[in-house]
Amino acid sequence: MGLTARAQGDAAKGEALYKANCTSCHKIDQRMTGPALGPAITSETDDKWLTKWIQNNQALIAAKDPKALKIYNEYNQAGMNTFTNLSDGDVANIIAYVRTEWKTMQDDAAKKGPATGAAAESGPSSALIFGLIGVIIVAFIVILVLNKVIGTMERLVLKRKDLPAEELEPETEEVAVDKFATVKRLAKNKKLVFFFILAGTVALGSWSWVTMWNTNVHQGYQPVQPIAYSHELHAGVMKINCQYCHSSAYKGRNATIPSLNVCMNCHKVVKTESPEIHKIYDALGYDPQTQKYDTTKARPIQWVRIHNLPDFAYFNHSQHVKVAGIECQRCHGPVQTMKEVYQYSPLTMKWCIQCHKRTETNYKGNAYYENMIQVHDRIKRGEKVTAAALGGLDCARCHY
Ligand code: HEC
Ligand code: HEC
Ligand code: HEC
Ligand code: HEC
Ligand code: HEC
Ligand code: HEC
Structure with a gap:
């Protein structure tokens, strides 16, 4: 010892x-x-x-x-x-x-x-804001100096004109007495006032633009989940297809988290002694001894939601996964290597729009676009086109 x-x-x-x-x-x-x-x-x-x-x-x-x-x-x-x-x-x-x-x-x-992932992401934008503030301060100092110079020159000009000394005196006295005289004089300067309004508008405008671009940046968000379920193990090592658990990503708006019954397909027999797997049993009210379910004892698992767009933004998985053929990993990162899932992309409006600008649509052999071409031909021929022909009967158009 x-x-x-x-x-x-x-x-x-x-x-x-x-x-x-x-x-x-x-x-x-x-x-x-x-x-x-x-x-x-x-x-x-x-x-x-x-x-x-x-x-x-x-x-x-x-x-x-x-x-x-x-x-x-x-x-x-x-x-x-x-x-x-x-x-x-x-x-x-x-x-x-x-x-x-x-x-x-x-x-x-x-x-x-203290810088976190999210702060690093918004780094350039705060640099932008600080840069703007810097420019405004420098401009302000330049104007102050210029104003002083102009004032001195004006006084010199007045003196040249040989005005009586008394007319100048009170003004200088006033300056000495009233500390705010400079400010008052500046406020009367129309160019300066205009400059301030302009600078204010630019600053406010860029601030709201940056805020809108970066609304709700939670990049890197990695909450602890109630069961230590690992994508690295299931989707990576065991190579279970994403579709096995998140099939709705191919069918509709939401990808959804699988029900625990999907886990039971394997965990009824796999790792039955693990305390983590017992959480699945408890959540379903399943008794591994008797192999019976007692739904009155069920307590659903509350997975912590990681990705979350604000309600005012509409995002549809099947449109991206199925129609556009984009791989899950392009938006969610290498999920198959993540022990705990984290938010890989910023999910900002900037992020959506940049991808829309750069990604070509996959219109060949796509029923949706073939329908659009037919509709287009009918419009050209002057025929009637109903809302239904434009997809107005698709459930997902009206139902979230
Ligand atoms: C065996 C079932 C299973 C498989 C296979 C699976 N997942 Fe998951 N996934 C889950 C469960 C359970 C959760 C909720 C717990 C969590 O976040 O880890 C989840 C959560 C997620 C989330 C986070 C959801 C949120 O809250 O925002 C993403 C993204 C995700 N999965 C993508 C994928 C991708 C991509 C694949 C394929 C590479 C995949 N998953 C394969 C079961 C699965
Ligand atoms: C296709 C079969 C299969 C499915 C479906 C499946 N698992 Fe697994 N899971 C396994 C296997 C196999 C292991 C054990 C690997 C090992 O031997 O360490 C495992 C391990 C685990 C572990 C680690 C247990 C421990 O103590 O080491 C957890 C937790 C887990 N799974 C949770 C889940 C959850 C939650 C779901 C449903 C969303 C799920 N699994 C779906 C096959 C599956
Ligand atoms: C089956 C899950 C599990 C395992 C495995 C486990 N712990 Fe814990 N540990 C807990 C829980 C849950 C608590 C909180 C107290 C409780 O509910 O009993 C805890 C509490 C503790 C605490 C007290 C923390 C405090 O706030 O003072 C220490 C220390 C600790 N564990 C150390 C360990 C060490 C070291 C190991 C490995 C040898 C270990 N635990 C393995 C689940 C576990
Ligand atoms: C074009 C980008 C993109 C692609 C591709 C994509 N996702 Fe998502 N995913 C998102 C966005 C954005 C959210 C947040 C949606 C919301 O909050 O409404 C999300 C949310 C999720 C969620 C949480 C539950 C939900 O639906 O809100 C899961 C699980 C998920 N995605 C799995 C997948 C899987 C599995 C794939 C591949 C089959 C996939 N995603 C492909 C962007 C994408
Ligand atoms: C990885 C690239 C990528 C990202 C990121 C992405 N999209 Fe898309 N999005 C596409 C492609 C490609 C299409 C065209 C799909 C098609 O052919 O209909 C599309 C189509 C759409 C459409 C349908 C437009 C129409 O034709 O009516 C909406 C709405 C949409 N995306 C919303 C979003 C939102 C919201 C986000 C951000 C949360 C987002 N997308 C992020 C690639 C992306
Ligand atoms: C043109 C828009 C539109 C389309 C397309 C549409 N629905 Fe609806 N649906 C509605 C509206 C609006 C309501 C609510 C009516 C009410 O409250 O009286 C509704 C109600 C429902 C309800 C009842 C919900 C409840 O809580 O009572 C179901 C179920 C439903 N729709 C399923 C579908 C399915 C499945 C499809 C695709 C085959 C579909 N809808 C297509 C507009 C639409």
Whole structure:
């Protein structure tokens, strides 16, 4: 043992143990099923208590340890596994690993500064705004200086004309008395007032333009989901087709999240002992022992929605996926490599419009466009064309 009471663990050995035992429920910097471990295992946390908790949290809870009860209740009594197989030394290694990892993460974050992905995206636009403000300030200073110069020159001209000194005196006195004389004089200057109105309009205009372009930028948004479902595993390693779970993306407006019954096609038999899979069972009211469903016990899973356009923007998946033949990944990124899905594209109006400007439509052999060509010919021949002929009977035209 070391000289201090703190267990001196080996972070390298801890890493392997941590990855094997803890990552299914914990992350170091984010809440998952269990708390974020970085902030929970700080240098202040009592290692003895931690060791007891990690080895057998249920014993601590049964003994009504106040801290253990508090955490247990805070996490809706989700219940952590016991790890009686881990020795004190193993636990010390895990703790050492979490502490070093967390410290590196914090140091990295400090280096990067508060800028996030979203801030980086809106970077050029704030640069634009600051640039504009800079130009306005410089212009203002130039005008002030010019005004001074003009004032001095005017005075010189007046003096040349040999006007009586008294006429000049009161004005200079007034300047000394009234501190705001300069401001008043500037306010009378029509050119200056016009300049300010112009600058104000330009600044306000560009601000609203940038705001509209970037409405609701949530790029990089990656919420923790209630079940640690991984696209990397299912869509990547196991190569399950996106269509298997998101078939509605090919049929209509929404891609929709699959119902848990789709998961049960496999998980009735696959990984039945996993606590994550038990969440599926609980949500469906399924009892793996009797293999029966009790719908009164069902508690639907609340997946956290990641992509979300504002209601006033209409986006239709099938139009892009089926009609235009665009791959999911062009808009959603490499989902098949994502353990947790995050928002890959900015989903701004700018993003939609830039793609519309650059992408050719795929009109050959497309029933929609063939119909349009027929309609076009009928119009040319002067025949009647109904709204129905223009697709006015398609359900999705009227129903969201
Ligand atoms: C099956 C999921 C699961 C696994 C696996 C798991 N934990 Fe937990 N852990 C939890 C939950 C849930 C809590 C919150 C308390 C509760 O509900 O029991 C928690 C709480 C904790 C806490 C207390 C945090 C605090 O706020 O003080 C520590 C420390 C901890 N876990 C460490 C670990 C370590 C280390 C491992 C790996 C050896 C591990 N856990 C594995 C689910 C898990
Ligand atoms: C086995 C079923 C399954 C397969 C296969 C699958 N997904 Fe998913 N997908 C889900 C579930 C469940 C969620 C909700 C949980 C989550 O966000 O991880 C989801 C969420 C998503 C989301 C985020 C939705 C939101 O909330 O905005 C996108 C985007 C997505 N999937 C795209 C894809 C793509 C692209 C593929 C194919 C490469 C694919 N998925 C394959 C089940 C599946
Ligand atoms: C085509 C079969 C199939 C479907 C459908 C499927 N899974 Fe899986 N899933 C698997 C397999 C196989 C594994 C285990 C891989 C392994 O051995 O680690 C797995 C692993 C998992 C795990 C990790 C379990 C653990 O503790 O390691 C979770 C969570 C999970 N699936 C959730 C889901 C959810 C949620 C759905 C429905 C949206 C779903 N799965 C649909 C086959 C499937
Ligand atoms: C042209 C870009 C684009 C393509 C291609 C695309 N998506 Fe999306 N996806 C979006 C947008 C935009 C949203 C947000 C829609 C909203 O909030 O109304 C979204 C939302 C989603 C959602 C969340 C649920 C929903 O419908 O709002 C899922 C799941 C999803 N997409 C899966 C897919 C899958 C699977 C594919 C491929 C078959 C795909 N997407 C192709 C742009 C795209
Ligand atoms: C990856 C490129 C891409 C992105 C990104 C994209 N679109 Fe499209 N969009 C297309 C293509 C290509 C078409 C033409 C499809 C066709 O042939 O009908 C289209 C068609 C449309 C149409 C139908 C236009 C019509 O003919 O009536 C609407 C509406 C639309 N997109 C909305 C959006 C919105 C809203 C977004 C952003 C949230 C978006 N799109 C993002 C490529 C894209
Ligand atoms: C031209 C526009 C239009 C088209 C096309 C259209 N609907 Fe409707 N539909 C409506 C309107 C409007 C209502 C609401 C009527 C009311 O509230 O009295 C409605 C109501 C409904 C309802 C009843 C909803 C409820 O909550 O009572 C259903 C179901 C429905 N439509 C299905 C469809 C299907 C399926 C298609 C495609 C075959 C379709 N609609 C095509 C306009 C349309």
